[in-house]
Amino acid sequence: MADIPRTSAGRYQTEGLSPQDFNRVFDQIQTDQRKKRRRARSTITPFLLKNKSLDDIIKLGRRKGGMYFTKDDLKGFERNRNDARNTFQNGEAGITYAQLISHSQQIDIKRANNKVDNGLGITSATPVSIKHNLLIVQVKASQASHDQHHRVKIRFEQWDALLDELTNDKRKNQAIVRQLCAGRLSFDCDCGRHQYWYRYIATAGNYAVAPPKEYAYPKEKNPNLKGVACKHVIHSATRLQSPAWQVRVLQTMLQVAKQVGYGDDRRNTTEHISDKEQKALNRNRKSQTNAAAMKREWDLYQRRQVALGKKLDDENGGIDDLRKQLTKSKSLTAAQRKKAEAVQAKLQKERDKNALLKQQLADQFQIRKQAFIDALVMTGMNEKDAEAKFMQTVKGGRQ
Known part of the structure; x- marks a missing residue:
């Protein structure tokens, strides 16, 4: 977009934006990525996995090491895809926080905890908006990144069921929101790590916030389908386990529970979190994933x-x-x-x-x-x- 300033690295300027402008810029980033994805070549589509013709395999080019892909490679990819579905799909959308961390790669957890010495660690994340069960988090990019920020989307899949449990009992409500934040979550991130390593797994495992979904197998970046989430998602989900963020989520839950009208009424617009609230939320000390x-x-x-x-x-x-x-x-x-x-x-x-x-x-x-x-x-x-x-x-x- 011509009206969005860019940095010297050619990326969109995201520093100092209001929540509204932040989401507007990242909506454009998503649009740009979608256009770029359409131009991709040599991708392994679901159809190709099932119909492994020699001509189509040759068109995929060479894999790492210089050898051409083979039918056995594609059979292995198909097994990995089925394993991913069996691991994460249980008939319900989302995965729990414990499952997210237990299945994440150690390097992603180290980067999320800023326990690396190559500048790829991250240190901060702040909620910028929330609409019903979808939370938008602004994550400051690492020092080694060309980007200034990334946008993480987290959807609470147990929102509707737990909304019905809210009462005037403050202690009970706190327990409910803790359950919500530790329960089944779906997510997405605009970063390349999520896009090329993990979005395919998230789609297969039914914990992707769509759009976008990914159906092309990550044959080069993550052929063994290891891991679950990028450092930005891990860091955001970990901070979500703190009372500071949960209080803000509970506030929205109570508003929705008390509202009159349809749940998808257009008047129920996105809540943009003010600068004052963001400063308070930044005092969240729950930054280390255990x-x-x-x-x-x-x-x-x-x-x-x-x-x-x-x-x-x-x-x-x-x-x-x-x-x-x-x-x-x-x-x-x-x-x-x-x-x-x-x-x-x-x-x-x-x-x-x-x-x-x-x-x-x-x-x-x-x-x-x-x-x-x-x-x-x-x-x-x-x-x-x-x-x-x-x-x-x-x-x-x-x-």
């Missing part, structure tokens, strides 16, 4: 899921015993038989419910296993030992 603590929380969640599976097995056994007893109803009176049939229907409903839970647990077992292994690999353990540790943990939980 990967070890999130790993422990994720491990605890896995153990609880294993225990739940055992409990469901035990309950199903009890239901089977009751079911056998009910077969004796043939010798009962009509009134007794009617009552027994009502009990049978109730038991069948519970059985169906438990069967569904067991299926969900089975589906999530592979998710838990990969998450456990990724978390240990992130700490330095090799993948074989990490898998053995997982099986040891599962066996221990069943004792």
